[in-house]
Amino acid sequence: MSAYQLGIIEGFYGRQWSWEDRCDMAAFLAGAGYSHYLYAPKGDTSLRARWREPFNALESLSALAAECRTQGLKFGVGLSPMGLQMGYTKADRQVLLDRLRELDATGLEVLWILFDDMRGDRSELAANQCAVMADVRQAFSGELAVCPSYYSFDPVLDEVFGQRPQHYLQDLAAGLDDSVGILWTGNQVINQTITAQDCLQFTRLTGRKALLWDNYPVNDGRKTSPYLNLNAFTGRQPELAEFAAGHFANPMNQPNLSKIPLRTLPPLFQGYTDADALRAQSLSLLPEALASLLARDWEIFQRRGLDGLGQAEKASLEADYTALDHPAADEVCDWLNGGYTFDPECLTG
Known part of the structure; x- marks a missing residue:
């Protein structure tokens, strides 16, 4: 090896x-x-x-x-x-x-x-x-x-x-x-x-x-x-x-x-x-509209998180990402709607 x-x-x-x-x-x-x-x-x-x-x-x-x-x-x-x-x-x-x-x-x-x-x-x-x-x-x-x-x-x-x-x-x-x-x-x-x-x-x-x-x-x-x-x-x-x-x-x-x-x-x-350059390069490989949104929002998603968002802000974000036809945008919307909420039963297996 x-x-x-x-x-x-x-x-x-x-x-x-x-x-x-x-x-x-x-x-x-x-x-x-x-x-x-x-x-x-x-x-x-x-x-x-x-x-x-x-x-x-x-x-x-x-x-x-x-x-x-x-x-x-x-x-x-x-x-x-x-x-x-x-x-x-x-x-x-x-x-x-x-x-x-x-x-x-x-x-x-x-x-x-x-x-x-x-x-x-x-x-x-x-x-x-x-x-x-x-x-x-x-x-x-x-x-x-x-x-x-x-x-x-x-x-x-x-x-x-x-x-x-x-x-x-x-x-x-x-x-x-x-x-x-x-x-x-x-x-x-x-x-x-x-x-x-x-x-x-x-x-x-x-x-x-x-x-x-x-x-x-x-x-x-x-x-x-x-x-x-x-x-x-x-x-x-x-x-x-x-x-x-x-x-x-x-x-x-x-x-x-x-x-x-x-x-x-x-x-x-x-x-x-250079983390900023690497992140920007990675985002640039996505469709332009999606890359622009994620460049704007990644810190919100990673540092504030779902619990740090009010209902109005969630609704606004969901509207932005729902407008895009891309699986990554779908995942953002699903996450905003609690589709990935932790379930402690997942630990029992």
Whole structure:
């Protein structure tokens, strides 16, 4: 995995994309300079709460994998085998191998095993996960990575999922094959900045480079769903390509609006770091009327958010965007009308 990986991880909660959205996103990513597409929506229960059952969308998954190959992207899936972090038996192993065979048949080149957002306060946590990953490594020959249960230094993870075992990250890294990447969101779950020093701290602990899972521009949470994150990537510098193994952005629930900030990540690694210029360049690729409105309103959407808008202002904005025939404008209107309101039940799967 010497080449720097640059992709998206469709890994959010809440309202999901359609298969048409996903194929369209693959074409966009290829044109924007990305190398990978990881499919791992929390809303696909076949990948998470019901992972022990046969997958119910293999045909659609295979079609998406084929589209990614056509576009020159590497396609991957994120599987979340809930429960195996707490205990791993021979019966569990057989079910896991059955699921891996099904996924492998779709043509994926990348596999992530995701232990994020699961209870983890167990002394055997790292050992169980290393045992799982050893079996996965034996069964799958492509690019492989694991998301730890504690995927950040952020103490909020301990508050929500139980106190992390002492030396957990070091023990996990020590027990993994060298070819297995470790996903990491940075010092926090959602970061204003991710720096080379942050990555070096991770490397000192684990002995390997972090595979960055960047939670921008994602807006799937209770606190973040009232906002549309349309600004360019900031607080990330080109030298991350030297100190990390790759960079994967988690997009918004709105696929078309997500393309505005997503366009601005690949240029960072070519040395272009002027956020205002990158945002303007991204907007300029939209129809002129829509670009003009979003240039006017992006700060309102991202910094004031839905809760900061009065009814009259919402109505005025909706009238402006309803007048435009574009899927991104439709997403703005849907957002203004509460179509992406956070539903806590999305967390139960």
